[in-house]
Amino acid sequence: MQNSKVHYWFIAPALLLMFILLILPVIVAATLSMTDYSLGNSSFNWVGTDNYEKLFSRRSYAKMFSASLTYVLIVVPISVALGLGSALLISSLRIGNELYKAIFFLPVMATLLAMAIVWEFALNPIMGVVNDILRSGCDKRLIYGFFTGSWYGADPLQSWYGAACADRFPIWLGDKRYALGTIAFIGIWQGFGFNMVLYLAGLTSVPRELYQAAHMDGADSAWERFKLVTWPMLGPTHVFVITISSIRSFQVFDTVEALTEGGPSKSTYVMVYAMFEKGVRQNLLGIGSAITIVFLAFVLILTLIQVYFVNRRVHY
Amino acid sequence: MELKASWLGEFFKHSVLIAGAIVVLLPFYLMLSYSLKSPSEIETNTGGFTGAQQIMTDSRCVKAGNAEEDCLMRPIVYNYTAAFKEAPLVRYMLNGVFVTVSIFIIQVIVALPCAYALSKLKFWGRDVVFGLVIFCLLIPVHAIALPLYIMLAKVGLTNSYAALIIPWTISVFGIFLMRQFFMTVPDDLIDAARMDGMSEFSIVWQVMLPTAIPALLAFGIFSVVAHWNDYYWPRVVITGNKDLMTPPLGLRMFKSDMDGNEYGPMMAATTVIVLPLVIIFLMAQRRFIEGITMTGMK
Amino acid sequence: MAGITLQGVTKAYGSQSVLNDINLDIADGEFLTLVGPSGCGKSTTLRIIAGLETQSTGDVFIDGSIVNETRPSKRDLAMVFQSYALYPHLTVHQNLITPLKLRDLTALERVPLFGHLMPERGKKMSIISSEVQKVAEILKIEPLLDRKPGQLSGGQRQRVALGRAMVRNPAAFLMDEPLSNLDASLRVHMRAELSELHRELKATFIYVTHDQAEALTMSDRIAVMMDGDLLQLGPPDEVYEDPTDIRVAEFIGSPKMNILPAICDEKGSINCLGQKIKVALKDKTKQSLSIGIRPEHLVLQSGAKSSFSGLLTYKENLGSDVFLHLDIGLETQKVVIRTDPQDANSAKIGDKISFGASPNKYLVFDANGKRIDARGRGNS
Numbered sequence: 001m002q003n004s005k006v007h008y009w010f011i012a013p014a015l016l017l018m019f020i021l022l023i024l025p026v027i028v029a030a031t032l033s034m035t036d037y038s039l040g041n042s043s044f045n046w047v048g049t050d051n052y053e054k055l056f057s058r059r060s061y062a063k064m065f066s067a068s069l070t071y072v073l074i075v076v077p078i079s080v081a082l083g084l085g086s087a088l089l090i091s092s093l094r095i096g097n098e099l100y101k102a103i104f105f106l107p108v109m110a111t112l113l114a115m116a117i118v119w120e121f122a123l124n125p126i127m128g129v130v131n132d133i134l135r136s137g138c139d140k141r142l143i144y145g146f147f148t149g150s151w152y153g154a155d156p157l158q159s160w161y162g163a164a165c166a167d168r169f170p171i172w173l174g175d176k177r178y179a180l181g182t183i184a185f186i187g188i189w190q191g192f193g194f195n196m197v198l199y200l201a202g203l204t205s206v207p208r209e210l211y212q213a214a215h216m217d218g219a220d221s222a223w224e225r226f227k228l229v230t231w232p233m234l235g236p237t238h239v240f241v242i243t244i245s246s247i248r249s250f251q252v253f254d255t256v257e258a259l260t261e262g263g264p265s266k267s268t269y270v271m272v273y274a275m276f277e278k279g280v281r282q283n284l285l286g287i288g289s290a291i292t293i294v295f296l297a298f299v300l301i302l303t304l305i306q307v308y309f310v311n312r313r314v315h316y
Numbered sequence: 317m318e319l320k321a322s323w324l325g326e327f328f329k330h331s332v333l334i335a336g337a338i339v340v341l342l343p344f345y346l347m348l349s350y351s352l353k354s355p356s357e358i359e360t361n362t363g364g365f366t367g368a369q370q371i372m373t374d375s376r377c378v379k380a381g382n383a384e385e386d387c388l389m390r391p392i393v394y395n396y397t398a399a400f401k402e403a404p405l406v407r408y409m410l411n412g413v414f415v416t417v418s419i420f421i422i423q424v425i426v427a428l429p430c431a432y433a434l435s436k437l438k439f440w441g442r443d444v445v446f447g448l449v450i451f452c453l454l455i456p457v458h459a460i461a462l463p464l465y466i467m468l469a470k471v472g473l474t475n476s477y478a479a480l481i482i483p484w485t486i487s488v489f490g491i492f493l494m495r496q497f498f499m500t501v502p503d504d505l506i507d508a509a510r511m512d513g514m515s516e517f518s519i520v521w522q523v524m525l526p527t528a529i530p531a532l533l534a535f536g537i538f539s540v541v542a543h544w545n546d547y548y549w550p551r552v553v554i555t556g557n558k559d560l561m562t563p564p565l566g567l568r569m570f571k572s573d574m575d576g577n578e579y580g581p582m583m584a585a586t587t588v589i590v591l592p593l594v595i596i597f598l599m600a601q602r603r604f605i606e607g608i609t610m611t612g613m614k
Numbered sequence: 615m616a617g618i619t620l621q622g623v624t625k626a627y628g629s630q631s632v633l634n635d636i637n638l639d640i641a642d643g644e645f646l647t648l649v650g651p652s653g654c655g656k657s658t659t660l661r662i663i664a665g666l667e668t669q670s671t672g673d674v675f676i677d678g679s680i681v682n683e684t685r686p687s688k689r690d691l692a693m694v695f696q697s698y699a700l701y702p703h704l705t706v707h708q709n710l711i712t713p714l715k716l717r718d719l720t721a722l723e724r725v726p727l728f729g730h731l732m733p734e735r736g737k738k739m740s741i742i743s744s745e746v747q748k749v750a751e752i753l754k755i756e757p758l759l760d761r762k763p764g765q766l767s768g769g770q771r772q773r774v775a776l777g778r779a780m781v782r783n784p785a786a787f788l789m790d791e792p793l794s795n796l797d798a799s800l801r802v803h804m805r806a807e808l809s810e811l812h813r814e815l816k817a818t819f820i821y822v823t824h825d826q827a828e829a830l831t832m833s834d835r836i837a838v839m840m841d842g843d844l845l846q847l848g849p850p851d852e853v854y855e856d857p858t859d860i861r862v863a864e865f866i867g868s869p870k871m872n873i874l875p876a877i878c879d880e881k882g883s884i885n886c887l888g889q890k891i892k893v894a895l896k897d898k899t900k901q902s903l904s905i906g907i908r909p910e911h912l913v914l915q916s917g918a919k920s921s922f923s924g925l926l927t928y929k930e931n932l933g934s935d936v937f938l939h940l941d942i943g944l945e946t947q948k949v950v951i952r953t954d955p956q957d958a959n960s961a962k963i964g965d966k967i968s969f970g971a972s973p974n975k976y977l978v979f980d981a982n983g984k985r986i987d988a989r990g991r992g993n994s
Contacts, residue, residue: 006516007437010429011445017426020561022452031426032463039469047331086336102601103337106344109597109604113547113564114586117571118343121350121579127359129346189340197605251458254547258568272458272548279462280552288462296459300575303454504790507666508699508778513687513716526703 007114026296033289040283046098046244051290063266064274064291067180068250071270074184075191075249080241083195088230090196091203101200104193112190115253119186125171138165172258176267183255183268195241202237236310243306247299271295350583354391358579367391374398391580396588398581402573404558405588408566415480415562416543420536421502423487428528431494432520436506446495452488458548465552475560479553484543490535497531498524537607544593563589615667616661616677616690616785616818623672625658625842632658634842636672640786645812645819649676649829650839656822659839660788663820665689670737676785683714687716692779698771700763706774707746707759713782714742747782752814769800776811786791786818793828797908807972826866830854838862860983863906869937869950871977872912876903884978887922887942893988906977909937911953912969914961924949926961940967 033051037044055061087105090097107115114130122129139145145151148162152293156162164170172182210229253272262269262277271291279288318394331496345365351369352356369390376398377387389397399405406475433439434446457464464483465474501524509523547564554560561569597604618640625633633655640646648656661667663674665686674681681689698707715724718741723732750756753773763771772835774791779787791807793801809832812819823829829836830850837847838861845859857863863871876886882898886905915921916964924940927948936953936958951969961967978988 007433007439007442010433010437010516010520012492013426014430014486015445015448018448018452018488021464021483021486022455022457024462025460026455027465028463028467032466039466057432082336086333088331093329093333094326096333098601100333100337101605102598103340103600105605105608106594106597107340108608109541109593110344110590111545111547111564111567111593113545114567114590115343115347117567117586118347118350118583121583122343122346127361129342129361132361136357193340194608197608247456251456253458254564257547257551258571276548276552277463280465285462285466290464292357292459294456299456299459300454470805502695502697502699504695504697504699505660505701507686508693508695509662509701510666510686511691511693512713513685523701526701529703 018149029289029292029296031289032285033293034286036286038283038285040238044274044286047286051286054287055290055294060266060269061274063105064207064269064271067267067269068271070180071184071187071252071268072246074181074250075187076242076245078184079188079192079245079249080195080238082192084199084234085098086192086196087199087203088226091200101197104196106193107190108194113254116186116258119189120173120259123172123182125169125174130172134161134164134169137161174264176264179260179264179267183252183260186255187249187252191245195245198241198244199234199237202234203230206233239306239309243302245304248303250295250298269299342494344468344590344594347583348588350579351395351587352392353580354394355578357391360524395580395584398578399584399588402578402581403566403570403585405566405585407559408561408563409479409592411559411561411566413562414543415477416540418481419484419543420539422481422485423490423535423539424532427447427487427490427494428525429520431491431498432524434491435495435498436501437516449488449491450496453492457483461549461552468553474553475555475557477560480550480560480562483549486538487535490539493535494528494531497528501527532600533603534607537604541593541604541608615880616813618677618786618818618820619673619675620659620663621673621675623659623662623669623674625655625667626664626670633662633669636838636844638844638847640820640940643816643818645809645821645832645834647821647829647833647836648839649823649826649836650864652824654839655842656824656839657790660693660790660820660822664691664693664788682941690782690785692782692784692786693788693790694701694775694779694792696794698763698775698795700774700778702763705760705762706755706766706777709763709774710746710749710759710777710781711742713778714745714782716740717782730771745781746777747781749777752780752811753777768796772796772804780815784817786820787815789819789821791823791833792821794823794825797967801828808832820935827868830866838865840865844846856985857906858985860904860906860979860985863977863979867908869952870910871906871908872949873947874907874942874949875944876905876907876978877901878903883987884949889922891976893976893978895986895988897986902981902982904979906979907971907975909950911971911975912949912953913971914951914957915968915970920947920969921965923968926963926965926967929958929961931955931958938967940969 034046034048035044036047036050088099090100090104093100123131125131137147143159144156144165148154148156148159148165148307150156150162155168170178172178206229210233211225214225214228217228219228251272252270255266256270256273257276260268262273272295275288275291275295278284278291322338328436349365352365354370354372355362357363357367358365369392372391372394374387374389378384434442434449438501448500461483468474468479468482469527473482505523505527506519509519514522545564546562547568550565551561551568554562554565558566558569567585567589570582574582618638620636620638623633623636624631636655636659638646638659648659649980650656658667665681665684669682676689677693700706701712704712718738719729719735720732723729723735723738729735739951747756750759753776755770755773755777758770758774758993760765763774766774772795775792793804796804805828808819808821812832821828821832833850835847835849836853838845838853840861846853846857846862848856853862854866857866864873874886876884876891878895878899879882880898880902882895884893884895884903884905890907922942924942926938927941928939930937930939933955935952936955938953938958938961940949940951943950949969951967976988978986980986
């Protein structure tokens, strides 16, 4: 009732934990990012913005930012497009949609670290299935001709496939040209099913009458109706899916730690892994904290962009 | 004409989806298949899905001084027994269950009363508290793992169950979700409970909790899946002590301890760890997908 | 069974006042209805009686003793809510039992499993069960006892909600728009049942509604509230025939009372729409007035000199009655006449219709909407 004090007991535990476990750590990270603190040391020095200057000047950190950004820029568009594509296909099916939904959602549920290890086996350059399958195409003229372009008169050795057949197939995770792409592939494999269910949910909220109205208005082809109804009505879902995927892929860690440990030559040195390596492994808490703060800033910006778009969408 | 075209379209859609399904299922197929096969079959990629299941000798068993005929077994038996012998898999699984269940229970105990107060009680400062909850939603716990780790290390709690559980005891997302749900519960119901003589405390646990079961289930699925699969946080706070490891971390240890070509046992262990969630998922597919999308905002 | 008294009760949220000085004396066994448009403060009054909200000032007495500080469950009242407020996770039987368990069992006896070991529990539970059984019989909900609220129809839920209140055998029943979620025919049916139930139980009923028809049909007395004020309190007939405030006059009765503007000059003669009205005022000062006439008191008059007239714009045929809507040349006010179908037969849309009323049916209100004592002279 009005004058009872019972609400204090209800919110106090949550407030206390929220402060200790969420707000205080941000303050701690912000403070430590200005020091050269290490666990076990009894004292530390204030170094001002040194850590941040290092972060934005040294080459290894440039590689970190570039790895994280590249990863996000590969994973987000592809997993969003695959999510939307599979959602559209599945929702238009007459039979079997539940089955495909379950299959594509499976990787979202499965323990990523475990599945990463399986992918590592599959991608093993010598006994892995992936290269086995690729290799088996080299002596089949149909496949070889199609993928190397020799069908249409190009030099097969100029193509990626032809060159690989002649020499050897990539060692994927062990090659700095392929490692990040391979990690990104696993990220896409794992994440697009999640986007798919979000899009499926978005699609069911599009009123059927709108499609009928589009028919009446003369939007005869499926593509016309997609442009006129589906795409704009999915507006809020797009914003949502894109920011969620971005934040999730910014946090990539499991695959990197288990498969490449940031290498080869820092090509997969993503931010969360860097945070872990500097802060936890090497006990360089100052620089680790600085990465934490920059990372938080990235996530905050992404969320603010989302909020901005969602708010704008509401009034369209 | 119409009919023919639509069947063609249907056929085309199914072909695309089946191709996708093959890629998606490939690692699951390999995982199961490898966990059944002998080392040589794995190396040469022969034997189809199950392998020939020819009797093989367990080399380690022989090295341990047993007679050779005692060490003969089928690959499937070898892989799974080796998995359980090489790594304390049962222990990992029990740790996983203990940690995820504890996290969920504490999250509910903390979040439910708070969500009730934020949605149904009028008090000074309520909007401020709710604003704080929204603000905290912006902070991904993975991002602040390092300072949390430092704080836990300072109080000497790393390498403990507490370290695995404490950072997750507060789920602002859970508070937010439950508050949104409670907003839809009619005020009349709470007034009726008060007229019936319930205390505010009983209202939370005897009225709000049962009515919130659907939302709690969704949140529970979200929370358990996230923490069963979480690798990052256990990796940060647990160093070396196998007794405390959760399934993903244990599997990672298995991988780095592995000598030579123990792919079979390794994949058997992977299967054991991945399978429980996958089976539960397949049994309650709809609930899972609903739960994860409903809570997908995080 | 008990009488309930409100003395000088006010309620304000911050600077916004929602109840102004409510004084109410409800007799033991009375059926009192609080009626008014939404936001008039009727629900707040009920919730203050229940103890779900605390009044800003003033006192609430139940059975002669002050209960300002008493918790809702200790006031010996039961409440029926608009949304029924049944526990969705409990069966009907469990819903009915809950208030009794909470009242009669000790905390120890309510502990799951362990509670069963307490010596007194069995005896108490059998008393509770027979109580529930009795109520279920009265309300004819025995076949529903094992179902959950979600499996019941609106009318069934309504009965269970009543039952939940009845099992406690309370001093008074508080009802907050209990029928407004039912469809129209069921609502009419439930009115009769509630009245019957009231006669049977002989308990005090305090009933809140925005529907004046409900208020008129069921109550011993009705209290009309508006803007946080209690405007009039009295038996339904009295409130209908003799409203003390123009707002009451307009709110009670359907179709609404016709309100016509009028002017009174220094000599006390009243002019309404160009007609002189034969009503005598005690206070003969120049003032503007409003004249209220109920639709059923207006009669059609062909061509009489001293009658009003207007153009027929709409005929609303209800079968037993016809409502004629007339445009009398005022922007905001139309006149509605309630008449027999035969009498209305000849009238066509667009016709000029003459009408009048016997002067003793005129209700006169002053510029502030207060009723003025006035006497009509003779017929027409």
